[in-house]
Structure formats: C-alpha cells, structure tokens
Amino acid sequence: MAGEESVGDIAALLAAARRVYKQNYGGEAQVAVCAPGRVNLIGEHTDYNQGLVLPMALPLVTVIVGSSTSGQSCSIETITESADEPRRVDFDLPTESSPLTRGQPAWANYVKGVVQHYRAQPLPAFNAVITSSVPLGGGLSSSASLEVAMYTFLQQLCPDDGDKVAKAVACQKAEHTHARVPCGIMDQFVSVLGKEGHALLIDCRSLEATPVPLTDPNLVILITNSNVRHSLTGSEYPSRRKQCENAAAILGKSSLRDATMQDLENAKDRLDSVTYQRAQHVIEEIERTAQAAEALKRGAYQEFGKLMVESHNSLRDLYEVSCPELDVLVAAAMEVDGVFGSRMTGGGFGGCTVTLLQADATDRTIKHIQERYSGHPTFYRTTPSEGARVISPVEN
Numbered sequence: 001m002a003g004e005e006s007v008g009d010i011a012a013l014l015a016a017a018r019r020v021y022k023q024n025y026g027g028e029a030q031v032a033v034c035a036p037g038r039v040n041l042i043g044e045h046t047d048y049n050q051g052l053v054l055p056m057a058l059p060l061v062t063v064i065v066g067s068s069t070s071g072q073s074c075s076i077e078t079i080t081e082s083a084d085e086p087r088r089v090d091f092d093l094p095t096e097s098s099p100l101t102r103g104q105p106a107w108a109n110y111v112k113g114v115v116q117h118y119r120a121q122p123l124p125a126f127n128a129v130i131t132s133s134v135p136l137g138g139g140l141s142s143s144a145s146l147e148v149a150m151y152t153f154l155q156q157l158c159p160d161d162g163d164k165v166a167k168a169v170a171c172q173k174a175e176h177t178h179a180r181v182p183c184g185i186m187d188q189f190v191s192v193l194g195k196e197g198h199a200l201l202i203d204c205r206s207l208e209a210t211p212v213p214l215t216d217p218n219l220v221i222l223i224t225n226s227n228v229r230h231s232l233t234g235s236e237y238p239s240r241r242k243q244c245e246n247a248a249a250i251l252g253k254s255s256l257r258d259a260t261m262q263d264l265e266n267a268k269d270r271l272d273s274v275t276y277q278r279a280q281h282v283i284e285e286i287e288r289t290a291q292a293a294e295a296l297k298r299g300a301y302q303e304f305g306k307l308m309v310e311s312h313n314s315l316r317d318l319y320e321v322s323c324p325e326l327d328v329l330v331a332a333a334m335e336v337d338g339v340f341g342s343r344m345t346g347g348g349f350g351g352c353t354v355t356l357l358q359a360d361a362t363d364r365t366i367k368h369i370q371e372r373y374s375g376h377p378t379f380y381r382t383t384p385s386e387g388a389r390v391i392s393p394v395e396n
Contacts, residue, residue: 003370004379010034013063013131014391020079021065021129024088029065029129031156035148035388036061037134037141038190039223039354040345041199041296042304042311043289045319047184049244050205050257051286054293055186056214056221056384057194058134062145063391064153066128076111078130082137083107093125102178110143113174114150119167120160128153135378137229139346143179144187147171152388165207168192182241194387201293205257212296214384219301220359223380224333224369226325228350237347240278240319247271247279256282281318285311305341305356309334312343321348325375329353332372336365 014032021029036057043053066076077088089108093115094100100112111130115123130149134142148171160167171188175181185204193200198211214221244256250270253259256279264271264279271279288307295303312330316322326344330353333342338361345354357365366379 003377004366004381009133010061010063010391013061013133014065016079017063017065017129017131020077021127024077024129025067025075025127027067030067031153032063032065032391033149033152033156033389034061034063034391035145035152035191036194036385037145038187038194039140039221039352039382040186041221041354041356042292042308042343043186043285044311044315044343044345045240045244045321045347046282046285046289047186047202047204048182048241049184049248049282049286050255051282052289052293053184053186053202053204054199054212054289054296055190055202056199057190057387058140058223058380058382059385060132060134060140060145060380060382062130062132062134062142062149064128064130064149066126066153068124068126068157071125074115074125075127076108076130077128078107080107080130080132080136082135093123100178102180106179107146109178110146110174111150113178114147114154114171116178117170117173118151118154118158118160119163119170120158123154123158126153126157135225137351138225139344139348139351140223141187141191141346143175143181144171144183144191147174148188148191148388152390156390164192165189169207182238190387192387194385196384196386198384199293199296201289205255210293212293214296216299218359220357220362221382221384222333222355222357222362222365223345223382224329224353224355225378225380226323226329226350226352226373227376227378228323228325236321236349240321243275243278244282247275250275251279257286259283277318277320281314285314301340301356305339308341308343308354308356315344315348319348323349325350325373326353328373329369329377332369333357333365335372336361336368339365
C-alpha cells in the first residue's frame with residue numbers, strides 16, 4: 001500500500017554496505033553483523049525507574065560490515081541517508097591517557113562510546129560501513145540498534161566473554177557518556193536479547209527477561225511513523241527523569257518501582273502537582289505492563305488493547321510527552337473495527353505509534369489513518385524478530 005515501507009530486507013542493506021566498503025577501503029569486508037530496532041508495546045518511561053517494560057525486537061535493523069586493519073587508526077562511514085554530516089569519521093583507538101571524546105557528527109558518538117566501553121582488549125583498528133532501515137528519531141531505537149550492532153561487530157574482531165546482559169549495559173553506558181542521553185536499559189537489552197516470535201517482559205531492576213509468545217498469525221503489530229522527528233537530548237527527557245528521582249526521594253524509595261499509589265497519595269502535600277503526575281504515570285504504568293503481559297499470554301487482546309489506550313492517555317495527560325500528531329494517529333486507529341489498541345511508543349514528542357490489530361483489518365486501518373492524518377505517515381507491518389547477530393552466508 002502507499003505509505004507502507006517493507007521491513008526485514010537485510011540482503012539489500014548488506015549489498016549496499018558491502019559495495020561502499022569495497023569502493024572506499026578496497027577488498028571485501030570480512031565481517032557482517034546486524035542489530036534490530038525495537039518497538040515498546042507497553043511500559044513507557046518506566047525503564048529508568050527500574051520498572052517493567054514489554055518491547056519486541058523489530059525486523060528493522062542496523063547493518064555493519066567491515067574488517068580489522070593494522071595500526072591504531074579506525075575509519076567508519078555511514079550510508080544512512082538521514083544521518084548528519086560528515087558521513088565518514090576517522091579516529092584512533094582509545095588509550096587510558098587518551099579516551100575517545102564526543103564531537104560532531106552526532107551519529108559517530110554512539111560508535112565511539114561503544115569502542116570506549118568495549119569489554120575486551122586488545123581491540124584492533126578497523127574500517128567499517130554502517131547502514132540502517134531503522135528510522136532516525138522515530139522512537140524505534142535507532143541509537144541502541146547502532147550501539148548494539150557496533151558491539152556485535154567488535155565481538156568478531158576481539159571476542160569478549162559472551163555475557164549478553166553485560167553487553168547491553170556497556171551499550172547503555174555508551175549512550176550515557178557519548179550521546180549524553182540518560183536512557184534506561186530497555187532499548188539495548190531487547191536489541192541484544194530479542195527473540196523471534198516473542199515480546200520480552202523485562203524487569204529493569206533485576207535485568208531478568210521473560211519471553212511472551214506473540215505468534216498468532218491473525219494478529220499484526222502496526223507501527224505508524226508520524227514523521228515528526230524528536231530529539232531526546234533536549235531538556236524534556238532529562239527533566240522527566242529528574243522529576244521521577246525527586247518523587248522517589250520524597251517518598252523515601254530508591255526508585256518509583258518500590259512505590260504504590262497509596263504511598264504517593266500519602267505524600268501528596270509534599271509534592272508539587274507536576275511531580276505528582278509524573279510519579280502517578282510511572283506507578284500505574286508499571287502495573288499496567290504486568291497486567292498486559294498476562295493478558296498477552298492468555299490471548300486476551302481486547303484487554304491488552306484497553307491497557308495500551310490507558311497508557312497513551314497517561315503519557316498524554318500525566319507525563320505530557322505526547323503531541324497532537326500522535327494523538328490523532330491513536331484516535332484514528334481506534335475508530336477502525338478490528339483494532340484492539342493503539343498508543344504512542346518511544347520517548348515521545350513525535351515519532352511513532354504502535355497498534356495491535358487483527359491482520360485482516362490492516363489495510364483499512366492504514367487507509368483510515370491516511371484520511372484522518374494531515375501529515376505524511378509511514379507504516380510498518382511487523383512481527384517480533386531476533387536480536388543482534390552475525391549475518392550468516394544464507395542472509396548474504
């Protein structure tokens with residue numbers, strides 16, 4: 001359909017990256033890896049509050065091809081069209097006295113952060129080419145996809161101990177130090193540990209993950225990109241995180257994960273109204289996520305959909321991270337027969353919605369949204385996909 005993007009064409013991404021590698025560096029790339037973006041079905045802005053989240057890995061991926069090289073100088077190039085300039089960056093491997101620092105272009109900071117925090121030594125120098133089908137700034141975690149793909153690439157050059165959770169934590173640390181986004185662990189975790197045919201219920205405190213089957217052929221997860229771009233490095237994301245930390249401190253809790261609505265009610269006179277609302281969203285959203293995972297296990301899609309809509313309304317009214325474009329996309333989807341639920345997904349202020357619906361309602365849902373939304377949305381029909389991996393000769 002018009003406005004619908006194909007997903008999962010790794011072969012085309014790989015061929016383009018290999019071609020550019022050969023042109024720029026000579027010879028064939030020795031290593032090829034990919035790592036997925038993700039969509040969060042429910043549990044928004046709960047991960048940095050040590051709560052529960054329910055994401056799934058997407059067939060949209062970042063691909064990196066490359067080879068080790070002699071010396072200390074690394075060269076990386078991105079052919080992702082929406083990345084900022086310059087598209088090629090050269091840097092020397094970090095040393096204790098000379099760590100890698102942030103700079104321009106912004107996309108290279110994610111790569112440098114992963115190189116800096118990689119968990120095995122000695123890393124060889126390398127040349128690499130990056131490309132991606134994960135839309136940048138769309139709330140589908142293009143940044144974690146890039147970080148995890150880069151880490152997976154480095155594992156082929158200098159293997160670490162294979163600890164997948166530690167890999168996700170190292171990639172999260174890269175985003176904290178080099179992109180300056182104080183993100184939770186969800187995005188990197190599901191990009192590393194995603195499981196085909198399953199969503200992952202992740203406990204962001206214990207870092208335990210429970211696979212939740214999502215293989216019903218009559219079900220579709222439709223992602224709608226508003227094509228309104230957001231940047232989480234602005235003041236809004238850090239300020240929400242700070243408000244949550246302040247609320248937890250006033251409640252005498254290490255995080256809002258440990259708080260109940262009764263705790264919040266008891267402390268109402270010590271909280272300003274905005275901080276109260278932020279905490280209310282998080283406490284209720286953690287509970288919604290637990291209920292949603294149970295509903296999904298039972299195949300109770302109507303119940304799951306209702307929780308999705310409640311989540312969206314809370315993000316709009318209490319956490320105040322939605323925007324008019326996302327609200328219209330959700331409202332339009334909910335007008336269609338066969339749609340179970342819809343909500344904004346990701347950090348907010350633009351980006352995407354995620355909609356759970358009957359497979360046979362997909363075309364009419366896309367058509368209705370196109371009629372109701374004044375912008376130019378992009379649609380992705382998706383299924384839960386595998387986490388980061390070396391690209392096998394078959395996928396080549």
